[in-house]
Amino acid sequence: MNVFLADTLHLLLRHIRTTIRIPIWIAVTLIQPVIWLTLYGQLFRRVVEIPGFAAGSYIQFLTPGIVIMTALFGSAWSGMGIIEDLTDGVMDRLLATPVNRGALITARVLHAGLTVLVQSLLILGFGFLLGARISGGVPGFFVILILASLLGCGFSALSNGLALVTRREETLIAIINFFGLPLTFLSTAFMAANLMPGWIRSFARGNPVNWAVDAARGAMLGQDWDGVLWRMLFLLAFALVSIALATQAFRAYRRSA
Amino acid sequence: MPAIAAAIAVEGLFKTYRNNNIKAVAGVSLSVEQGEIFGLLGPNGAGKSTTVRILATLTRPDSGTVQVAGCNALEAPHDVRRRIGYVAQASGVDKWATGRENLTLQAQLERVPASRIAGRVDEILKWLDLEKAADRVVKTYSGGMKRRLDLGIGLVHEPQVLFLDEPTTGLDPETRAALWRGLRRLKEERKLTVLLTTHYLEEADQLCDRLAIIDQGQVVVTGTPAELKGKIQGDTAVLELSGDAQRGEELLKGLEGVIEVRRHENTLIVRTAKGAQALPVFITALEGGGLPVRSATLSRPSLDDVYLHYTGHRFDAAEKPA
Numbered sequence: 001m002n003v004f005l006a007d008t009l010h011l012l013l014r015h016i017r018t019t020i021r022i023p024i025w026i027a028v029t030l031i032q033p034v035i036w037l038t039l040y041g042q043l044f045r046r047v048v049e050i051p052g053f054a055a056g057s058y059i060q061f062l063t064p065g066i067v068i069m070t071a072l073f074g075s076a077w078s079g080m081g082i083i084e085d086l087t088d089g090v091m092d093r094l095l096a097t098p099v100n101r102g103a104l105i106t107a108r109v110l111h112a113g114l115t116v117l118v119q120s121l122l123i124l125g126f127g128f129l130l131g132a133r134i135s136g137g138v139p140g141f142f143v144i145l146i147l148a149s150l151l152g153c154g155f156s157a158l159s160n161g162l163a164l165v166t167r168r169e170e171t172l173i174a175i176i177n178f179f180g181l182p183l184t185f186l187s188t189a190f191m192a193a194n195l196m197p198g199w200i201r202s203f204a205r206g207n208p209v210n211w212a213v214d215a216a217r218g219a220m221l222g223q224d225w226d227g228v229l230w231r232m233l234f235l236l237a238f239a240l241v242s243i244a245l246a247t248q249a250f251r252a253y254r255r256s257a
Numbered sequence: 258m259p260a261i262a263a264a265i266a267v268e269g270l271f272k273t274y275r276n277n278n279i280k281a282v283a284g285v286s287l288s289v290e291q292g293e294i295f296g297l298l299g300p301n302g303a304g305k306s307t308t309v310r311i312l313a314t315l316t317r318p319d320s321g322t323v324q325v326a327g328c329n330a331l332e333a334p335h336d337v338r339r340r341i342g343y344v345a346q347a348s349g350v351d352k353w354a355t356g357r358e359n360l361t362l363q364a365q366l367e368r369v370p371a372s373r374i375a376g377r378v379d380e381i382l383k384w385l386d387l388e389k390a391a392d393r394v395v396k397t398y399s400g401g402m403k404r405r406l407d408l409g410i411g412l413v414h415e416p417q418v419l420f421l422d423e424p425t426t427g428l429d430p431e432t433r434a435a436l437w438r439g440l441r442r443l444k445e446e447r448k449l450t451v452l453l454t455t456h457y458l459e460e461a462d463q464l465c466d467r468l469a470i471i472d473q474g475q476v477v478v479t480g481t482p483a484e485l486k487g488k489i490q491g492d493t494a495v496l497e498l499s500g501d502a503q504r505g506e507e508l509l510k511g512l513e514g515v516i517e518v519r520r521h522e523n524t525l526i527v528r529t530a531k532g533a534q535a536l537p538v539f540i541t542a543l544e545g546g547g548l549p550v551r552s553a554t555l556s557r558p559s560l561d562d563v564y565l566h567y568t569g570h571r572f573d574a575a576e577k578p579a
Contacts, residue, residue, distance in 0.1 A: 018351070088348065088351075092347070094366065097366040
């Protein structure tokens, strides 16, 4: 088997095992979206009566937004794991082996993508219970999962890259807190685009979170499949660029060690 | 180039860390034979860890040549990595994985053939006496168990050269002795070359075939523990007094053969030629001066004396500011 793929698989299994062994972490990342869905779903229920909302119910409008928001926050913390490896000496131990260097980053990014996939499944299920139906059918369902995972891969790569540059948990936490919510609110996660102020709308156009929200909502409602596909390609590009950046950060880290 | 390659050959190593401009290694040269347990002895901050990190391909030196297990560590680090085991000062085990999982992952990444991994991991677990804890998460391990597992991680792929950075720091004496026994056995059975760093004089003395004393980024002296101690003149007499030690110091200083007298509370540490003959003379002189001697011991020079001789400061004193 190809060395890169084999190493990636072995490391990926390590990360999955760790996630399963800390179930509290899974619970915490899921409690939040459940609260968002029930609370906001109730609070803004009548917002859809404003002309401009395409969705039949606010919960149907909101669910794809929450899926993407959870993907963003879930994956943005991914860099914490690599900092833990740096401080525990695990990274040195791995770097003293012939392990493929690219696999060390790729495994973390894939792990974040997989985690997001599972979270998205659970959120879609919970949304369904609250009445959010996927009008886009089976293709819509899979497209939402792919979109969330791509966004998760992208942000986890950025997070890992930042972690390797800053090498401090505190700095990483500060950066994530600073950017996380604005990225969410400068998107159509909670509010339809044509009801947003102009400046937010133009900002949202360049926001990968918004690409994902728009596309996920399109897939949910079964509308504008062309737009969905384009945005999916943009997200793929975003993920690839982020991985390239993280790889560069890793190279810089190894040179400076 | 010599016909028989040493397991480790280092020439003129320099390394300055860019972020704090500290000269960590300033001209280290070493040669370690195959099947040797070689110690780098020195206080914290002496440059031991940096040297080992360079040898283990984790850090690149600013200049110098590094040959490990017959491969050039700077030009072909990948070849070196397949032939070495490295156990860092900071453990390096994955605390959320079991002992068996840690060893298995390491074996996979070290390119042990898949069919041999399970057997090899069992063998290591047995050797380290970790069989019962093998399927427990490492988070539940004691410090000593974790350190043993570290050693297993360094050995799972049967490397030619093993690097151990402060392998016994924080271990209880019993675990430490067991680790020493294990290393000696590996050396005898498998001709494993071990390079370890330590700041325990006792460890360097009892475990290492040869050692290099390293101070401020430089190798001060290299040799077997016996050779190094042999270079130090005289014996050490330790006399515990019940009276005024300062007056005792004055009484002994002028005596024939006395090289140096140091005082620690009410104990005198005297370096002297022909210790066996000198000791009764000392006791007579002290008691004659009205200073009863409570106890007296005589010993051959220790590595502590060697260290003092070559660096100009005591080992313990060098430890503190770090």
